[in-house]
Amino acid sequence: MKKILLVNPWIYDFSAYDFGIKPVGLLRIGEFLRRKGAKVDLVDCLEGCSRRKDEYGFSKIRKERIEEPEILKNIERPYFRYGIPIPEFLEKISAFSEIDEIYVTSGMTYWYPGAHLAIKILKERFDKTPVILGGIYATICHKHGRLTSDADVVWKGNYLDEEYFYRNGFYPAYDLLSDxxxxxxxxxxxxxxxxxxxxxxxxxxxxxxxxxxxxxxxxxxxxxxxxxxxxxxxxxxxxxxxxxxxxxxxxxxxxxxxxxxxxxxxxxxxxxxxxxxxxxxxxxxxxxxxxxxxxxxxxxxxxxxxxxxxxxxxxxxxxxxxxxxxxxxxxxxxxxxxxxxxxxxxxxxxxxxxxxxxxxxxxxxxxxxxxxxxxxxxxxxxxxxxxxxxxxxxxxxxxxxxxxxxxxxxxxxxxxxxxxxx
Ligand code: SF4
The missing domain is CATH 3.20.20.70 (Aldolase class I)
Known part of the structure; x- marks a missing residue:
């Protein structure tokens, strides 16, 4: 049985708020692969990071202040990595001994340092496993993703055919989410x-x-x-x-x-x-x-x-x-x-x-x-x-x-x- 790891990376930004953000595209791929017989796991860098939920269940996100990338050095604003601490990420991925394929998603184009960091760490841990980077950044800034990330494949556009959007009974693998x-x-x-x-x-x-x-x-x-x-x-x-x-x-x-x-x-x-x-x-x-x-x-x-x-x-x-x-x-x-x-x-x-x-x-x-x-x-x-x-x-x-x-x-x-x- 093929072993697949899905990874939802950190957000890097000056500010971020959780309006019900979930890695839907990634979880659709997870369900697709599961139906083909694969064993699918998720490491979600935003898991357990909701802080002070409002009356609608939306929330602030746990964050760590980090040094700005060189390009943003002149911006006088604090810059953050949103999500779990890096040691927690390392601990989560250490639970997997062998993985056949890793799928990393990406959100806003300017959040790319989060996806890049996740891929770098994953490559150190699973050096023979292909990593596929997809999502919004990978599509809109495809060339940048190919030139600057360590992903083996940078996927442009939707990974699944549109029939999976319509198909009755085909739902994203939300069961893998904790919240x-x-x-x-x-x-x-x-x-x-x-x-x-x-x-x-x-x-x-x-x-x-x-x-x-x-x-x-x-x-x-x-x-x-x-x-x-x-x-x-x-x-x-x-x-x-x-x-x-x-x-x-x-x-x-x-x-x-x-x-x-x-x-x-x-x-x-x-x-x-x-x-x-x-x-x-x-x-x-x-x-x-x-x-x-x-x-x-x-x-x-x-x-x-x-x-x-x-x-x-x-x-x-x-x-x-x-x-x-x-x-x-x-x-x-x-x-x-x-x-x-x-x-x-x-x-x-x-x-x-x-x-x-x-x-x-x-x-x-x-x-x-x-x-x-x-x-x-x-x-x-x-x-x-x-x-x-x-x-x-x-x-x-x-x-x-x-x-x-x-x-x-x-x-x-x-x-x-x-x-x-x-
Ligand atoms: S193209 Fe459509 S989704 Fe985009 S801003 Fe215009 S109306 Fe909204």
Whole structure:
């Protein structure tokens, strides 16, 4: 029997928060290999690292302050490795005498030092075992991964065919996780829009939807097997084609009488939140909804992809409020730090959201290779095409380009926090 080790590496960042992060792609591969007869184990560098869970089960993550990589030496901010201590990682991998293949996943491009460190340690321990690196960093910064990691294979894109997304009864190997209180689920893959700053299409050119009945069975399976009652949607376009998809799923939840809670940390499309969907969200315990606006500048809304208008947002919020959601449940994403959004205008965006009775949630901008924004920045010689992925970090990217950014960003965050309390 083949012995497989899956590894979810550390996060390296200035800040990190656990909004239900789980290595879903890696666990799908685990289930796939298990069904082929392999014995599959997981070493999760974030296991047991939740600190101070909030009312929704999201949490801070255990961290250690570490020295910044050389490139970030001039950044005056503490830099951290999030996850288990290295000796604990060594102890966990020492439990395995022989392994045939190791699969390491990767998250944000600028978290790559975590994946690289895990691979280096694994290579020292299992020098003859092939290591396959996949995930977001491995796909978006494929060349960087090939040139700078010790992985034997750097995998670009999805490892499994799309049929595994649809197939009824094929679920990620969540049983390998120790914390199953909140689990990710997905009804749709991809997005019908093409926003200039978004990497969604890099992982799938088409919008896809699984049968809502299959998703309902999946959720019931997690509830029966692990007692899970809280779910995080990982969809990019959950509300799109809602009559065929999310509305059908939510009606099944209501009919079952189950008391689940649902979260949408990826922003919802305001345009598709009609009265019926808003009511279904309320009846099925959607908590702390997130809706995407990015900017109230209608010119910028159009040239970045046209996914939302101010009127879409007004109507969506009206429907959600009529369904019973209060301001504390309604967070609207605003993008801060993009070169085409004047930071003075960001203050207007926040006031606009407040005037509609919702909270502004600031998302810092950073460009992602492969997006139109990135290409324009390279073409205009604002950044080099092959800048180190550490510079993609949203905490520092705009600081690096806009000298007054730090002061202004602090002002905007303070302003937002005060206004959100009113
Ligand atoms: S609508 Fe959202 S998910 Fe779709 S391309 Fe735009 S930002 Fe990405």
């Amino acid at each position: 199953k209180e909140t689990l990710p689920i997905q009804l749709t893959a991809g997005c019908p829009f093409r926003c200039t700053y978004c990497a969604s299409r890099i992982f799938g050119a088409r919008f896809e939807m699984k049968d809502p009945v299959n998703l309902f069975e999946e959720v019931m399976h997690y509830n029966r097997a692990f007692g899970t009652k809280s779910f995080v949607f990982y969809d990019d376009a959950l509300a799109y084609k809602s009559s065929e998809g999310i509305k059908r799923f939510l009606r099944l939840v209501i009919a079952s009488g189950m008391q689940f809670t649902f979260h949408t940390p990826n922003g919802l499309h305001a345009r598709f939140i009609d009265e019926e969907l808003a009511e279904l969200f309320k009846k099925t315990n959607f908590k702390d909804l997130r809706i995407s606006l990015e900017t109230s500048d209608e010119g910028v809304q159009q040239f970045t992809g046209g996914k939302v208008s101010n009127n879409d947002l007004k109507l969506a919020l009206r429907n959600l409020k009529e369904a019973g959601f209060a301001k504390k449940d309604l967070g609207v994403y605003i993008l801060m730090g993009a070169s085409y959004i004047d930071m003075e205008k960001t203050m207007d965006d926040i006031l606009f959201i407040n005037s509609l009775g919702a909270k502004a949630v600031i998302a810092s901008y950073s460009p992602i290779p492969g997006t139109l924004d990135y290409k324009v920045l390279v073409k205009n010689k604002i950044i080099k095409e092959n800048i180190d992925p550490l510079w993609h970090n949203k905490t520092i990217f705009s600081e690096f380009l806009i000298p007054s950014y730090v002061r202004k960003a602090r002002e905007i965050r303070r302003f937002t926090s005060n206004l959100n309390k009113t």
